[in-house]
Amino acid sequence: MAQQTQAAYYTEFGGIGKIQVGPLDLPEVGEGEVRVRVKAAGINPVDYIVREGHFQQVVPNAFPAVPGWDVAGIVEECGHGASRLPEGSEVYGYVRRPVVQHGTFAxxxxxxxxxxxxRPQRLSWQAAGGLPLAGLTAYQSVIVAGGLKAGETVLILGASGGVGGTAIQLAKNVGATVTAVASGQNADYMKELGADFTIDYKAGPVAEAVQKVAPQGVDLLFDAVSGDTLSQSLSALKPTGRLISVLNDGKALKLPASVHFAHVMAQPSVPGLNHLRELADAGKLAVPIAATFSLADTKKAFEQIESKHTTGKVVIVP
Ligand SMILES: NC(=O)c1ccc[n+]([C@@H]2O[C@H](COP(=O)([O-])OP(=O)(O)OC[C@H]3O[C@@H](n4cnc5c(N)ncnc54)[C@H](OP(=O)(O)O)[C@@H]3O)[C@@H](O)[C@H]2O)c1
Known part of the structure; x- marks a missing residue:
């Protein structure tokens, strides 16, 4: 008989009400695979986008589907050919698989x-479980695609969320000047993460506020919000600046040809995770936790992330 695990899952696309929690069969540990005892699993906006069926064109789904792409946990069995991380290893990962079915909320x-x-040893299990997706997104956007360097200026939209909060810290680590945009109530939070200046997107056009702190414009605009806030911010970019968005494909933005644009879709990456671990273990990267929920309360974790106003990371602790 197959081994079973407690898991959150849904058997058809839809709202939060589709989530159930109960026992499911665990697959056999196959070639190149490991079984992990999950200690913490971060929840991300993509988890509800997938659950609602809006990601089917990009990644196919099979049911019952266990949501969740972030994990931190302990390797408890290694399949044939899996020898890099032996039994007992404390690990973390961004597990975006080719088919959405065997997620991490289990x-x-x-x-x-x-x-x-x-996994980073200096972080709690909750923080390690909340880092992979948001951390890799920020790193691959701001440092890899955005090429941010010491002495440059960066404007970060959505800077109090999981992605934006990591982006602030990565940008400060390379020696950039950071202007962070979120609601006014999160100004102190963003400063604690290292932001030099903060802007409340509800207080008026963002570019006018940027003009006061970066009159020459910014070298890099990192967009983790899109919509009106992005439109209002475009004129804050230097004529030869770079715009990196994790939401917008750039087609409708009518950017000058001199602006470098890239849309980033975060990729699973062991070298990227190793880099984030080194930063965290050197005390240069924190993962503030907004809330933790038990597996039984997975619906509440979805409610929080679907508010679109999470400060830090929401994590499920099974
Ligand atoms: N392409 C990819 O690979 C990729 C990867 C990860 C995430 N994403 C996307 O990136 C976005 C952010 O992800 P996340 O995990 O950081 O989400 P999150 O943790 O829910 O954070 C969202 C943040 O956006 C802020 N915000 C909301 N409306 C805003 C506005 N108009 N202007 C400025 N800030 C605003 C909120 O701050 P306040 O509460 O202060 O309003 C909140 O802190 C999501 O849409 C997600 O789907 C894409």
Missing amino acids: EHIVVPECYLAL
Whole structure:
């Protein structure tokens, strides 16, 4: 008989009400795979986008579907060929698989070892479980695609969320000057993460506020919000600046040809996870936790992330 695990899952696309929690069969541990005892699993906006069926064109789904792409946990069995992370290894990963079915909101998961890296020891389990997706997104956007360097200026939209909060810290680590945009109530939070200046997107056009702190314009605009806030911010970019968005494909933005644009879709990456671990273990990267929920309360975790106003990371602790 197959081994079972407690898991959150849904059997058809839809709203939060589709989430159930109960026992599911665990797959056999196959070639190159490991079984992990999940200690913490971060929830991300993509988890409700997938649950609502809006991601089917990009990644196919199979039911019952366990949501969740972030994980931190302990390797408890290694399949044939999985030898990099032996039994007992404390690991974390961004597990975006080719088919959405075996996600991370469960007590145990079976996962290809290639998604996992050793976890940051200086972070709590909750913080480690909340870092992979948001951390890799910020790193691949601001540092890799955006090429941010010491002495440059960056404007970060959505800077109090999981992605934006990590982006502030990565930008400060390379020696950039950071202007962070979120609601006014999060100004102190963004400053604690390292922001030099903060802007309340509800207080007026963002570019006018940027003009006061970066009169020459910014070298890099990192967009984790899109919509009106992005439209209002475009004129804050230097004529030869770079715009990196994790939401907008750039087609409707009518950018000058001199502006470099890229849309980033975060990719699973062990080297990227290793880099984030080194920063965290050096005390240069924190993961503030907004809330933790038990597996039984997975619906509440979805309610929080679907508010679109989470400060820090929401994490499920099975
Ligand atoms: N392409 C990719 O690979 C990728 C990867 C990760 C995330 N994403 C996307 O990136 C976005 C952010 O993800 P996340 O995990 O950071 O979300 P999150 O943790 O829910 O954070 C959202 C943040 O956006 C802020 N915000 C809301 N409306 C805003 C506005 N008009 N202007 C400025 N800030 C605003 C909120 O701050 P206040 O509460 O202060 O309003 C909140 O802190 C999501 O839409 C997600 O789907 C894409």
